[in-house]
Amino acid sequence: MAPIVRIPLEIGPGDPWPRVVRLAQAWAEGQGVVLRDAVMLLPFAQHLPLARRAWIALGGWMPRVETTQTLARSLGPGAASQPGQISFDGALDRLTARHLLRGQAFGQAWHKRDERGFDQAVASVAQTAQAFARAAAAMAPSDRDAYWTQGRELLSIAPGPGGTERMLARVAFEWAAASAAPVTDQLFDLQPSAWMVVQAGGADALTEALLLHAHGPALVIQADPDHAAAFSHAARIADVSQARCADFESEASRCAAEVLDRLNTGHRPVALISQDRLLTRRVRALLARQHVPIVDETGWKLSTTRAGAMVGNLLRAANPRATADDWLDWLKAGATDWPGVAGASRAMQAIETAMRRQAWSTPSAVDAQAMGDAPGQLWQAAQAVIADLRSPRSRSFNAWISALRQALAASGALDLLQSDDAGVQAINALHLDDAPVADPAETPQAMSLHEFTNWVDGTLEDASFVPEAAAGQSQASVVVTPLAQAMLRPFASVVFAGADEKRLGGAPSPHPLLNDSLAASLRLPTMEQQREAEMLAFIQLLRMPRITLLRRLDDGGEPLAPSTLVERLDLAMRKQGRSIAQAPDPQGRATLAPAPVPRPMPFAPDLLPDTLSASACDALRSCPYRFFALRLLSLREADELDDAVEKRDYGTWLHDVLHRFHESRTVPQAIGQDEARLREVAAQSQEHMGLDDAAFLPFAATFERFVPRYVQWLHERDEQGASWIDGERDLKASPVQWAGVRMQGRIDRIDSVPGEEGPVTQLIDYKTGSGQALRNLVKTPLEDTQLAFYAALMAQQSEAGGAVSAIYLPLDDSDGIKPIEHPQVEITAQVLVQEIGAELERLRRGARMPALGEGMACEFCEARGLCRKDHWEPVP
Structure with missing residues (x-):
């Protein structure tokens, strides 16, 4: 093995590649290396055009400038993989892992017992097998057999805690051991005149293995600073500022404004560091509105x-x-x-x-x-x-x-x-x-x-x-790139959003099947190595000019602290009498004059309906504009197509159950028989309405509490002489005062109860809402429209005779079923008919229908967006 020369590269602002090339050329001349037969290996493919341009500018022969992957592919295809071997295609490898696990008896049982857990195990095995295969590919072929032997010893299956994970890791390891030889094995057969390596972001295992087996001289240009002095060196040269934003949207808008400010002041190209995918997508959308050309090296999920x-x-x-x-x-x-x-x-x-x-x-x-x-x-x-x-x-x-x-x-x-x-x-x-x-x-x-x-x-x-760069965008002013790929690139400025404790310098994800000690023994990246690589990439970023770090203080209700890496940088700068400055906000401020809108006052004498229901009359009384929008214009919100059972569905079902029950109850029965019959009718109604048992379970529990209370109240009512007459009756009437407009409504239940002067026809309206709200309503009888409307409607029927009373019957009150009577409902009904008739006459003559905007009528009004109450002119 030839000696390896390691030369540190001083980190500083500007384009580092001319210095890299001069260092390499000077070393080659000193060693007598023929440059045209040498190979220079770079960390990322994005560095290739930068280094090649620097060599061309220097003149003369230049080495072959590649990454390990581009060089291996240029030497020819590797060994063909067979079906079932690791393909590094995540989709296909998960299929293979699934087959491997389901081929075992424990895997089949696991799949039947816990399908979701089994799917997680499949993903973990595929991920671990790919990691083992990469680790094996990063070593010389002659060292690989010893690695497989060592791995089998370390992953021997033993009972006890962690046994399942160890077993899955062994499956992944054997799968990786059966894989085809990697295409990078061809690199070990190369004999260039020299290897020249640029190291940034930590040592690359495959590159180090190549250098250890090299026959000629080797050079490593170390762009990474010494770990012990990394932050102190960066603190001397860093041109960095930071901005704190309130939340996600403010961080996105501030980030886009920072990018636009750099472009407007000529600091281009701008590196937009993609540390938060969701935030980056939002920033991209904001920049697209300003027609900013962007090259995205990260992309987004398919x-x-x-x-x-x-x-x-x-x-x-x-x-x-x-x-x-x-x-x-x-x-x-x-x-x-x-x-x-x-x-x-x-x-x-x-x-x-x-x-x-x-x-x-x-x-x-x-x-x-x-x-x-x-x-x-x-x-x-x-x-x-x-x-x-x-x-x-x-x-x-x-x-x-x-x-x-x-x-x-x-x-x-x-x-x-x-x-x-x-x-x-x-x-x-x-x-x-x-x-x-x-x-x-x-x-x-x-x-x-x-x-x-x-x-x-x-x-x-x-x-x-990853979208392809459009024509003319190869030299885009904004480049979206991950933190690691920003190293050693000549950006004029950097905008780094997501510099918080969660997204920068936080705890990396642990390995799904191996602890850190075992991962280190098997040459897989440990959590400490991942933290170190991120720290080195951050330090590399600090050599660039004009860096702005952004973070938000609130992340969906969760407070966020600054990144530990940013705090280490700030501490190092303070030791040197500096600090991270607060970045001035480039966002413009505009003062907008208030532009209120007038309160709507429509009129529509030709749109009056032929019929009015109780709810339409209530809308007219509560807010004429709501009556205009929802009744005369027939506007309505689109209903949700949700098959989940809601409170409204429960109310409809309960009305149907009580109607069926009373229709079949010709004479009072014993309490137990009535309860059994009520439950039987409930089951029939649920089946008829197609309500799913699981979705209906909460309401079924409520109904179980309701049954004994209702039957007890019903029997007490029977003893008082009350009797059921009819239910769910549709009634129509044409009051003279309404001049052709008809009343129309459905009464939930009609009973006959004894009165002081003979039988009284009692109208009952079932309610599944708050009983207290109804009690408050009937304290002022003229404010209650519904029971007064039903009483007026009943009084207009030909068979009507005798006195009429009306009650609300709350069915869900926890303290039992207690009727709420509308006092003197016949008088209220007469007033309602007379006043609604007068109001209809006014509307026929062209009277306005103003939006009142008062009280509870506005809280849940569907027409509030139409009347624009929140934008009205202030009223003195």
Whole structure:
């Protein structure tokens, strides 16, 4: 082995590559090295054009400038891998790991017992096997057998704590040992006149192995500072400032403003360090509004692209438990032109409108014939696609890939994917090409739809979409890059967002199967090595001019402290009489004059309805503008297509249960019999309404507490002489005062109760809300519209006779069932009819319908965004 010369590179601002090249040339001349036969190895591919330009500027012969990977690929292909060997394709390697584990008896039992835990084990085995294979590839071929022998000894399976992890690690290790020889083995056969290595961010294991087996002279230019003095050296030269932001959005806007400020002052190119993926995406969107050309070296997850949504939503729609919302997500995210379906985009809108109007919360509830020709045709085409993809039985992996491709083609999405950069990358990541994927074993793997969907989701989550730089953007003013890849690059300024305790200098993720001691023995990166590499990359960044560090103080309600690396830098600077300055905010401030809007005052004499319900009358009384928007214009919020059982569904069900119960209860029974009958009717009603047992469980528990209380109250009422007459009765009336406008309503229940002057017709309205709110309401009877409306409606019926009373019956009060009576409801009903009639006459004559904006009427009003109450002119 020839001696290795190590020369430190002084870290400073500016382009380091001219100094690197001069050091290398001077050393080569001193050693008599023929440069044209030498090889210079660099840390990252981004350094290649920089170093080559520096050599060209120097003139004369230059060495071969490569990275270990580009040099190995240029020497020719490596050994062909066989099915089942590690491919370093995360998607395929997880399939192989799954097959390896399910091929064992313990794996099959594990999969049946805990499918989610088994999937986690599969991912851990694939990750660990790839790490072992990389560690083996970073050593000379002659040293590899000793590594495999050592690993088998260290990973010998022993009972006790950690046994499962050790067993999985052994499976991963043997899988890695059976892999094909890496393509980088060819590097050990090279005999250049000299190896020249630029080291930054720590030593590279493969490069160190090459130097140890080199026959000629070797040079290492160490761009990393001495660890002990790293921060003290950086503190002398760092041109750094910091900014504290309140939250995520303020950090994103401040970051974008910093970038724009650098561009406006000529400090370009700007390095935008991608330490927080979500934040970087937001900053990119803000810069795109200003038409800033950007080269993104990090990309974003394929699962967050439209192409990933197309594929993922299709598989979720194929799930037998898919909701109508799942189908809408798939159809709306997919192609706008379906093969054989004309006007698919408009048909899609019609389908969504029909589903929301009809409250079809499940795909099976949709009536294609009721939607019209084009929407019905599209829905039937969608059903055919799902039917072909959905399978009750397992399929092989290749069969699933073929079925998915056919489904995408049948819906027109495949053409859209092939015409989109992210779509092409999704096709490649999921192997949706025509060639079948080699199975990891001789027997094709059987997968259920659920397992295949999980595999697709994991693949799209792991793969990153890196957009290609558009024409003319190769020299973009802004480069989005990870922290490590920013080293030794001649950026004019740096904007570093996410310099907080969580994203910079925090605890790295531990290995899923190995502790740090075992990982170090097996030459895998330890947590300490990961922290050291991040620290060196941060120190390298500090040599660049004009660095701004940003962090937010609040992360979704969680307070954030500064990064430990930033605190170490600040401490080192303070020892030298400096400190990290506060960066001036480049964001402009604009003073906006208030521009209030007038309170709306519409009039619509020609839009008065033919009928009014109790709720419409209440809207007219509470706020005329709400009456105008919701009743006259028929505006409404789009309903959610959620199959979850809500309080409203429970109220509808309970009304139906009580109606069925009283309709069949001709004579009072014993308390036990009535309770049993009420539960029986409840089960029948739940089945009739299609309410799922699991989703309905909380309300079923509430009903169990309700049954004995209600039956006890009912029997006490029977003893007082009350009797049930009718329920859920629809009534209509045409008061003279309303001049042609009819009253219409449904009364929950009508009873006959004894009164001082004979039987009294009692109107009952069931309520599942707060009883106290109802008690407060009837304290001022003229404020209660609903019971007064029902009493007026009942008084207008031909069979009406005798006195009328009305009560609210709260069904959910914890202290029992206590009726709440509306006192003197007949008088209130007369006043209601008279006053509503007078108001309707005013509206016919063109009276305004102002937005009142008072009291509780505004708290949950659907029309608040229309009346714009929060933007009104102040009223003296």
